[in-house]
Amino acid sequence: MAAVLSFSAADEDYLRELGEYVALPSVSRDADPATMRATAEWISAQMGLLNGRVEQTAGHPVARGEWNEQEGAPTVLVYGHYDVQPTGSLSEWQSPPFELTRDGEVVRGRGVSDDKGPVFMVMKVLQAFITQQGRLPLNVKLLIEGEEEIGSPHLAAYVEEHAAELGADLVISADGAIWRPSEPSISLGSKGLVSLTVEVSGAAMDLHSGRYGGTVANPAGALATILAGLHRPDGTVAVPGFYETIPALSQQRRREIAAVPFDDLEYARQLGLPETYGEVGYSTLERLWERPTLEVNGIEGGGKYTVIPHLARAHISCRLVPGQEPERILDRVTERIMALAQPGVRVRVVPDPGSVPAYTLPADNPGVLAARVALEAVYPEQPVLFAKIGGSVPATALFERVLRRKTLFFSFSTSDENLHAPNEFLRIHRLREGMRAWEVLLLELSSRLGRS
């Protein structure tokens, strides 16, 4: 369907408004409740005629809205999140993380790409429909949560309790990301996630490495032995049973992936790396989209002193693919860690709450077909790729289980925009591209969802 809206405000006006949103430091891991609520209030105020409001959960609140005035028309539930990742070391930021800062063709700030910018675009489209057309092309419900970056621990209870109000024909996630800046892509799935902390403890206190060296086990060394034992030299995960429930990658999927233009060396170069690396037997894209991973996210213990540290700690996460059951993988990884424990230290595994299974969306889902039309309308010269999200969006499994609906990822974040890292940014041109694409998507879905 042809686009109908005009987005007449200047970039500066959109960015000024988005800057207010980014200025709210809604770090779900650390922020005080008042800050989280203020951020939820800000985004709910953007919902305008959609009855925007903030509702309590057992954790950080959600922002809700809906417009149900087209009886008989299909309904979509738009999901996103207003919380953001911690900033990490401030010294690594080129500008203050909570001051949206324009730098050439991008704007920088924590959360601008994940997920404040992408949700903001949806709000602008809904506002334009209401202002310019007096109506939306279909019924729309909004659910913007505040705990995505900590694994959405309270979302399930909230959605279960409000399942009837949240019912829709399709969920559309404004979280997720375009895989590469140069090509539009639609995600046909996302990886699952489990994570845990390993703690290796030794003596009651740090010990002088000379006065005690040679007599006691070293927790930092024992932790290194555990971490090193979680992979084989060929890049495979050395956890018995880690891969065994995963269906073999089909020859058809391998061909599809091989057809995607991808240059390993250029990819590595852009990241500042000498080369790519990963599980033997799979291409880089196969590993990114179709294979599970185990990563050490952080290590700490002792310091630059001549001590034997009394405690060493690592944080580990696994990205899961279809066929892997999160709790089972957590058990297997824990067993392997305990099997690698050296004598002379104590090893403890503390799993994080909020594991997420992998998620898949069939290529013939009406949401995927509509998204393709929308992307082709905005990027007429570029082929639309079918990718997968290496990241994990916990809400998708929840919506499938409770609302019995699939989730379409439709976000105008791009995966190279330093999500979860210092100097997160958003490409400014995505603002208008995203708004136009959402407009076409909603128009397409108004007819396609009826037909499915």
Next chain:
Amino acid sequence: MAAVLSFSAADEDYLRELGEYVALPSVSRDADPATMRATAEWISAQMGLLNGRVEQTAGHPVARGEWNEQEGAPTVLVYGHYDVQPTGSLSEWQSPPFELTRDGEVVRGRGVSDDKGPVFMVMKVLQAFITQQGRLPLNVKLLIEGEEEIGSPHLAAYVEEHAAELGADLVISADGAIWRPSEPSISLGSKGLVSLTVEVSGAAMDLHSGRYGGTVANPAGALATILAGLHRPDGTVAVPGFYETIPALSQQRRREIAAVPFDDLEYARQLGLPETYGEVGYSTLERLWERPTLEVNGIEGGGKYTVIPHLARAHISCRLVPGQEPERILDRVTERIMALAQPGVRVRVVPDPGSVPAYTLPADNPGVLAARVALEAVYPEQPVLFAKIGGSVPATALFERVLRRKTLFFSFSTSDENLHAPNEFLRIHRLREGMRAWEVLLLELSSRLGRS
């Protein structure tokens, strides 16, 4: 010789004065030059009639003093240090580290045991000789440095430049420690030290572990592989050539060590450990005194976020024994680290300045004989053990090279007093024991050094 001095001040008076010294936060790694100078001034003021003064070096200054009024009498050079280790995490301290705090039979504070308390005792003995006898039993020179805890990087140049002024028949180090609280001991050597930092770097920034997982090497994982590869499962150091230049442990020394009362389980229990641990084929005491070690002192990288950290770092130190040449060991460890580097990351080794070779003092040195008499005078009921210091005292090799004199360790620190750790403490009874022992030591040396 019989003791002649009276130490009539109350414990409280000594502790009040020692408290002033501990209150000066002379952390050589971090402190500002004014704080370091103030600490040097404080201890030089204690030198009283020994012409106490502060002298500049290329780094933190030294406190110097001397009393040369007995022509023809032997001369000793007393060495110690006024700098202290960093505090580490303040939350682990039971009282502020720079407020000397009495807690039952001990006083707690950074540096009180290493090395402020032990140096303070020497000053009290010298003051008592001068006040009560009008003279010292032999000529005494004092050299209290401010960079021992960072490897004494500028001491060598200073001692070389002032070699003629510092000449003596014996050096006595007030740094070192009594090995166990229950038995007096004399150290017949100390281990050497080399240390380095390993940096493993990956991408230019932290990467989202989902959006990049499986495509790039993980610096924290790669670091763990390196660290794990530095030991074998049997506790030996897996660095080719690490042990090859070390003379075999003699049967006689093994018998001597086996005769020292030592209970592995009790030792482990006191440290809060399930068991002792170390190189296969040697007892715990053999490993502590006679065998080299490689320890991971600290690890850091990433955090509790779902990222692939862009950088992971470890600090490593080796304690060396006679036969090991520090620069050669550093080269061997570096070669091993580079051989363990995985593809896809960059590995860099940064050696710390100030390596120290191992040091040995023969059991028939007149200093050792005098120390034995002094300890037997103070602890008449307890046999004097011959131990070694697992720690490293860089100055000993320097004094041997430049002044051509051996160094006797004579310190009333005890090795369990949380040196280099939070809650460093000193046993209060050591104050009087140490002062009396130094008195007897100086009296003994006045005749024995003449005879040697």
